Amino acid sequence: MSGAIPTREVARRVFAAEFNDATHTFRESDNERAPIYLLLPTGARANRVMIAGTLTEKDNIGDDSEYWRGRVVDPTGTFFAYAGQYQPEAAAALREIEPPAYVTIVGKPRTYDPEDSEDILVSVQPESVSVVTAATRDRWVVETAEQTLDRIEGFAPEASSYAAMAQERHEPVLETYRNQVISALESLDTAEPAASPAVES
Amino acid sequence: MSDLDTTTDQIYERFAPEIEGLAREDIHERLDTLVNEYRVPLDEATRSVTSAYAEEAGIDQDSVGGEENELRPVGDIEEDEAWIDVEVTVTDLWEPRSESIAQVGLVGDASGTSKFVSFSTSDLPELEEGASYRLSNVVTDEYQGDYSIKLNRTTIITELEESVEVGDDSTTVEGALIDIQSGSGLIKRCPEEDCTRVLQNGRCSEHGEGEGEFDLRIKGVLDDGKEVQELIFDQEATERLTEITLEQAKEMAMDALDTSVVSEEIRAEVLGSYYRVTGPTFGRYVLANETEELAEPVDVESTLIRARSL
Numbered sequence: 001m002s003g004a005i006p007t008r009e010v011a012r013r014v015f016a017a018e019f020n021d022a023t024h025t026f027r028e029s030d031n032e033r034a035p036i037y038l039l040l041p042t043g044a045r046a047n048r049v050m051i052a053g054t055l056t057e058k059d060n061i062g063d064d065s066e067y068w069r070g071r072v073v074d075p076t077g078t079f080f081a082y083a084g085q086y087q088p089e090a091a092a093a094l095r096e097i098e099p100p101a102y103v104t105i106v107g108k109p110r111t112y113d114p115e116d117s118e119d120i121l122v123s124v125q126p127e128s129v130s131v132v133t134a135a136t137r138d139r140w141v142v143e144t145a146e147q148t149l150d151r152i153e154g155f156a157p158e159a160s161s162y163a164a165m166a167q168e169r170h171e172p173v174l175e176t177y178r179n180q181v182i183s184a185l186e187s188l189d190t191a192e193p194a195a196s197p198a199v200e201s
Numbered sequence: 202m203s204d205l206d207t208t209t210d211q212i213y214e215r216f217a218p219e220i221e222g223l224a225r226e227d228i229h230e231r232l233d234t235l236v237n238e239y240r241v242p243l244d245e246a247t248r249s250v251t252s253a254y255a256e257e258a259g260i261d262q263d264s265v266g267g268e269e270n271e272l273r274p275v276g277d278i279e280e281d282e283a284w285i286d287v288e289v290t291v292t293d294l295w296e297p298r299s300e301s302i303a304q305v306g307l308v309g310d311a312s313g314t315s316k317f318v319s320f321s322t323s324d325l326p327e328l329e330e331g332a333s334y335r336l337s338n339v340v341t342d343e344y345q346g347d348y349s350i351k352l353n354r355t356t357i358i359t360e361l362e363e364s365v366e367v368g369d370d371s372t373t374v375e376g377a378l379i380d381i382q383s384g385s386g387l388i389k390r391c392p393e394e395d396c397t398r399v400l401q402n403g404r405c406s407e408h409g410e411g412e413g414e415f416d417l418r419i420k421g422v423l424d425d426g427k428e429v430q431e432l433i434f435d436q437e438a439t440e441r442l443t444e445i446t447l448e449q450a451k452e453m454a455m456d457a458l459d460t461s462v463v464s465e466e467i468r469a470e471v472l473g474s475y476y477r478v479t480g481p482t483f484g485r486y487v488l489a490n491e492t493e494e495l496a497e498p499v500d501v502e503s504t505l506i507r508a509r510s511l
Contacts, residue, residue: 010426012426089468103473104473106424142504147426147427149504182509185508
């Protein structure tokens with residue numbers, strides 16, 4: 001019986017810098033309705049993510065109907081979140097929230113390949129957008145640091161197919177992601193004034 | 202020796218003294234017909250054949266049922282409509298939702314806990330919270346993958362002198378509350394006997410249109426980035442978590458002419474924050490008995506040390 005119920009996908013914790021590097025998506029089967037996964041450079045697949053940070057800007061970029069774009073800044077970079085008529089609750093939240101505000105967003109990773117650019121843009125299609133406290137944002141940073149370190153530590157292309165895929169697609173420099181973790185954690189350490197290197201972006 | 206042979210022997214030994222000329226072959230054949238020809242599960246077949254011989258022997262069937270049942274751990278019940286015996290302690294008594302229910306609550310033994318229901322029509326003695334009993338001839342029930350036991354007219358309740366220890370099957374989970382599922386907030390339940398189904402557009406899937414009784418609950422999803430755990434907050438737990446009482450929820454819905462304002466308010470209140478939740482497991486849910494928001498500052502240093510030494 002339980003085999004018939006599709007299991008809910010976990011929400012991966014990933015910093016903005018790694019997320020924006022994750023330009024490759026894939027499906028586990030040829031079925032068109034099979035879930036789409038984003039391949040994280042540290043060797044994991046993500047069908048859902050939970051992000052946190054400061055909502056610094058929001059714009060309604062829709063023509064006929066509302067289409068909200070939010071910029072959410074974490075200690076390593078900026079996430080872009082897009083919500084329109086098919087994400088009514090998230091769109092309503094983006095309409096209501098006045099930046100700057102700490103938010104957590106749970107949603108689906110999406111990639112977009114613009115015609116006029118070499119870059120593939122990675123964004124989040126939110127299922128929910130919530131205003132949270134600074135303590136919650138900090139907790140997410142430490143949790144995301146821990147789980148990023150878990151992935152770096154466990155990165156073994158010979159043992160994990162996702163690591164192998166990441167190795168082939170991204171050739172990740174794990175040191176970079178480790179350094180991002182360190183600077184993210186240092187930014188929380190109020191004792192060290194050299195905090196938040198990326199908040200200026 | 203096959204299961205059929207074992208069962209045949211058991212039935213033979215039980216009835217040989219009472220039924221003259223009882224033959225093992227006859228018992229075996231009856232069992233074999235039910236099990237192999239009609240695909241009846243062995244325990245049901247055993248029950249059926251036993252009760253047939255009991256009738257033949259003129260023995261009160263209920264007493265046979267009581268004796269023939271297996272003593273089972275309540276935490277491991279995984280079949281519907283099985284007649285069993287349990288030895289348990291009453292750990293929780295809840296407010297019955299309907300007059301037809303005499304008592305409802307939780308009973309437990311070393312293996313864990315299970316919901317139990319006792320009906321007014323069965324006219325059974327009341328169970329006391331904290332006391333231990335042998336409940337002979339109860340029947341298991343399944344609803345959406347969760348198992349419970351029902352007491353009935355033929356159930357024999359024997360208070361035990363020695364207290365049955367209840368295994369701690371409660372779990373503690375931590376993570377971000379990342380989803381509030383549909384069916385959360387202010388809901389209406391079917392008021393029919395032994396039915397607590399949630400009404401959909403004023404209809405119970407079993408009993409049709411009905412007035413319904415208001416209740417407050419949350420079906421939530423806790424996610425720690427590695428695993429997903431579904432949670433249920435009952436009325437009390439929902440009130441504690443959201444600081445919205447059932448009465449306030451009704452007023453909110455009345456003012457808005459819409460019950461969905463309640464779940465929207467709950468979403469705004471709790472989504473995206475971190476919680477530690479403790480409670481017993483029911484099927485795929487953890488029942489949130491204790492909930493604590495994780496608001497204290499986090500330990501940055503140890504993670505920083507780990508990152509630097511990697």
